[in-house]
Amino acid sequence: MREYEALWQPAQIGPVSLRNRVVVTPHALAYGRDNLMTQQSVDYYEERAKGGAGLILTEAQVVHPSSRGMMLRTLQSWPTEVIPVYERLADALHRHGARVFVDLSHFGAEDNNTMHLDNWRALWSASGLPSATYGEIPRPMSKEDIAELVAGFGRSARNAAVAGMDGAEIHAAHGYLLCSFLSPLTNLRTDEYGGSTENRCRIVLDCARSVRANTDSSSFAVGVRLSLNEFVTGGIEPDEGERILRTLDASGLFDYFSISGGSATTFHRTVSPMSISGTPLVGLAARVKSIVDKPIITANGIADLATANGIVERGDADLVAMTRAHIADPHLIAKAQSGREDEIRHCVAANQGCFSRMAKGWSLTCTQNPAAGREAELGLGTLEQAAEPRTIVVVGGGPAGMRAAETASARGHRVVLFERGDQLGGQIRYAAQLPTRGRWAAVVSDMERTLAKFKVDVRLGTAATVETVSAENPYHVVMATGSSWRTDGFVAALGNTGGIPGLEHTVTLDPITAIEEPDRTGQRVLIIDDTGEYLALGLAEKLAADGRDVEVVTTRMFLGDNTLLNLDLAHLYPRLHAAGVVLSPQHAVVQVTPDGAVLVRIWDGQQRVARVDSIVTVAMRAPEESLAGELRGRFPLTQIGDCSAPRRVDEAIYEGELAGRRV
Known part of the structure; x- marks a missing residue:
């Protein structure tokens, strides 16, 4: 097809030919066992090869036992036991026409020295400066350490080459060990590995020579990943x-350069969250293109094929990383090339299933794509057609209900979806109205298109009742009625199960009402947050933008602590401070009097009174399950999403997928 023609052109990286210009760059999966990739890892990568990606890089593979990484499941590339695993991976990806490079890494001071009981050691670094992330003081590498590291790169590359992998990428970006040598901020050495640019580059060149010496340059490509700007x-x-x-x-020594940005303390610039639109690092790649005559890979925020094609067409880069886009939909290339672009599920940059989980050391999945990491169970070809098509009723048109309806209908069932509101999407639609959250709407629109494709009978503005459900004579009912926000002020840390006394002295609103009807909040708004999520802070930003005086209070150590792991916090806080929002962590509202809300500092009980026109409670949610109680016993019934237990959209979509497969 002529659309995206620049993107579909083959590319050459050293001796390796690629079928197109789309790359899946290294990202943590955490599916490993015994420091090796597993069949789950192979299945994950193979799904992206089936979908059409040209080049796929493994997650970080550490080259020396001194690096065990930030997660319990860090993978090793230096022992020969890795060769059969690499062989299995290479065979799987080659079978579908993709090429695969190994990412060779050492985390340096971005590590925890006592995470593994069998591997306590002093961390390595260029100059003994601690990581700003973990704070552990490492030791400067000796010449003997450097020699071991260099040998580890060579040994790891040899393992990959013997196994049939197509190349290796030396990871010298993002504040990891080699980057700590390259950076004048973290390299204070006075020997031949410090000082001038040339000296600081020496260790990277030594490692690259070792890789070259242990592989065949006529068949094995070598590249390096760099942070051109650490910010x-x-x-x-x-x-x-x-x-x-x-x-x-x-x-x-290098066949290509993969250009990124950011360091350990500025990773919010490396992997853009929903707060940032566009492709902020492409300019760095374009700058490099004018300097060197080698293939250049660019990354971060390239979420759709039109953007990717434009980058290649303009010559800003030769290849584009669509990594999170491939987590969300591993078949986006195949869909586009076969005229099914309207079936692509889009990455919304929520960073909930991917980066946030990685930061906790958890296995990767995806908000939009619960098959990520579950390819053997939920991947392409696993959806079985119903042996006997039936009528399935789904109650509730939020993300759980929509996903259940589309999956059940894809299996051949007749599906009726009742939604009492005039639009589908549930609470996601309100989230999309908050500042910088517009991309949440893609979750809804992606599923709306699929519901239309499979001709789901969607009945908007129709409240499900025992009578309306019974009229369909359903074989199975899926309840996805969601949850509602409590407005009594219950906060888990306080154990105030009866809520906050005195709320009758002010206007008390739930966050959905505050989004829909902001004028009801008045001028002075106090938001109580017990979630640590974006909602309370996004609402504060929205209300402050209208000229209101807003304070957000929480008993937690700081506000929005969960958005730190989504990489939103570093972008969000400056906006809140600029808008004049008052942030009051480690405080609780214990009562409301005619004079105002009484705030207490949780450590010593010090009190102050805040005059307020309204209080918005972003805390406890209650499942909407009354209809489920009335229907139970009349029909086979499954409760999913928030009406089972109020949680995130990730769980709602996953449970919707499972329900649609099982009815």
Whole structure:
């Protein structure tokens, strides 16, 4: 097809030919066992190869036992036991026409030295400076350490080459060990590995020579990933990034350069959350394109094929990483090339199933795509047609109900979906109305298109009752009626099961009402948050933008703590401060009097009174299950999503998928 023609052109990286310009860059899966990838890992990558990706890179594979990484399931590339695993991976991806490179890494000081009981050790770094993330003081690498590291890169590359992998990428970005040598901020050495740009590049070149010495350059490609800008004062800035790039390129050791940005403390610039739109690192790649005559990969925020094609067409980069886009839909290329672009599920950059879970050391999945990490169970070809098509009734048109309806209908069932509101989407539609959250709407629109494709009988503005459900004579009823926000002020840390005394002295609203009817909040708004999520802070930003005086209070250590792991917090806090929002962590509202809300500091009981026109409670939700109680016993019934237990949209979509497969 002519659309996206630049993207579909084959590419050459050293001796390796790629079928197109789309790359899946390294990202943590955490499916490993015994420090090796598993069949679950292979299944995950194979699904993306089936879907058409040109080049797939493994998650980080550490090259030396001194690095065990930030997760319990960190993978090793240096022992020979990895060869059969790499062989299985290479065979699986080659079978579908994709190429696979191994990501060779060492985390340096971005690690925890006592995470593994069998591997307590001093961390390695360029100069003994602690990680700002973990705070552990490492030791500067000795010459003997450096020699071991270099040998580890060579040994790991040899394992990959013997196994039939197509290439290796040396990870020298994002504040990890090699980046700590490249950065003038973290490399304070006075030997031949410190000082000038050339000296700071020496260790990367030594590692690359070791990789080259242990592989065949006629069949095995070698590249390097760099942060051209660490976005930290005194670190690698673009001019210094250029000097590093020229030094590395002059060696002739590298077949390509993968250009990224950010460091350990600025990872919110490396993987853009929903707060950031566009492709903020493409400019760095374009700058590199004018310097070196080697293939350039760019990454971050490239969520759709039109954007990716434009980058290649303009010559900003030769290849584009669509990593999170492939987590959300591993078949996006195949769908586009076969005229089914309207079936693509879009990454919304929520970072809930991917980065947030990685930061906790949990296995990767996806808000939009619960098959991520569950390919053997939920991947392509696993959806069985119903042996006997039946009538299935789904009650509730939020994300759980929509996914259940589309999956059941895809299996051949006749599906009737009751939604009492005039639109589908449930609470996701309200989330999409908050500042920088517009991309949540894609979750709804993606499923709406699928419901239309499978001709689901969607009945908007229709409240389900025992009578209306019974009239359909359903074989099975799926209850997805969601949850509602309590407005009594219950906060788990306080154990105030009866809520906050005195709320009758002010207007008390739930967050949905505050979004829909902001004028009801008045001028002085106090938001109580017990979730640590974006909602309370996004609502505060929205109300402050209208000129209101807003304070947000929580008993938690800081507000929005869960948005830290989504990478939103570093973007959100500056906006809140600029808008004049008052943030009051470690405080509780214990009562409301005619004079105002009484706030207590949780550590010492110190009180103050805040005059308020309204209080918005973002805390406890209650499942909407009254109809389920009336229907239970009349029909086979499954409760999913918030009406089972109020949680996130990730669980709702997953449970909807399972319900649709099982009815």
